[in-house]
Amino acid sequence: MAGSDILAIARRTPYYQDRFFNIIDVVRDQRRGGLLDLLRRELCAAKAEGKAAGRRPRVISGGGDGTASFTLFIIFAALRAxxxxxEEGLADAGNGFIWTDEEMAESFPALVQMPLGSANDFGRTLGWGSKYPGEAESRFRMDWRRHAKDxxxxxxxxxxxxxxxxxxFDIFGIVPAPGQETCDFKLCELGGHRGMDPRVRMDGQKHLVMKEASLPVPxxxxxxxxxxxxxYMTARFQMNRRKSAIRNKMEYARQASGILMESIxxxxxxxxDKVQIFCGEERYFPPRSEDGSGxxxxxxxxxxxxxWQAGMINGAERAPLGARICSTREPAKFNDGMMDM
Structure with a gap:
């Protein structure tokens, strides 16, 4: 709830009050004339204003790392034809959206990520910060209100x-295989009990219980x-999300230790086992599979x-043991057009 005070102020400020949206409210109100329609109207108005000023519109996404993906999803949903x-302006421009490819390239909003989550890897990577603006300045100061505000x-x-x-910034998505209209998998969400162990005992054995994923899924x-x-750890964590960043990190650790101690x-x-990944025509995973190992x-x-991941782990390209010990491997880069496996 770190962003609730910002929303409250924005709603009383004439400059912002028509253009600050609670993303959950937008998702829930997709009826004709609802908040998704209102967001579309404001996006189109911002496009026109930005074009007149020679600037790209910007959208501020306040939340954790997942909120950035969710924000992009909602913008695409608002612009979908x-x-x-x-007759209401939702005609297809030839690409499935109401904006042409040229308009999308020129006026799709630049994303600014306000770091209101637990890890804030996205904000940290792009230089928007790893903490709530004002959080560090206010922690040990007597006049914390003024410093936090500044x-x-x-x-x-x-x-x-x-x-x-x-x-x-590279964006990846789950899409159907070439020549197909749909993906051949089902999407579900972990159910069961809140707490240390979500498994449910049935027939003398502990099972995972799945439920249909809530909509929409970005x-x-x-x-x-x-x-x-x-x-698996993240799915378990989502059922036990806390109200503070430090307690969320402790919950991640609790779920990780539980997985390691439990039976499968x-x-x-x-x-x-049974997982295979191909990068183009090349088998990437499992490695050394030619010897029969899975x-x-x-x-x-x-x-x-x-x-950067979870504020703790860095990524780098896979390499033999000698290269890992004796040389520097290339790090993952967010704008190189490559998928860093």
């Missing part, structure tokens, strides 16, 4: 300044994507788009 409402004002000034540079990945230990539930394989000895596979 609907020919049944063509820090927040400086952050906002940088976020909206036309002089702040705009950089490219299928964009800004920072990292993985299968295995980290994904029937719904999961040993390690990453992925059961590995706990994690995926990609990083930034050289």
């Amino acid at each position: 609907d020919d049944s409402r063509a 820090a927040l004002l400086k952050w906002i000034e940088a976020a909206i300044s036309p002089e702040s540079p705009v950089v490219n 299928l964009f990945a800004c920072l990292y994507f993985s299968a295995g230990f980290g994904a 539930p029937p719904q999961m394989h040993q390690g990453l 992925g059961e000895r590995y706990r994690e596979v995926g990609f990083l788009n930034i050289n």
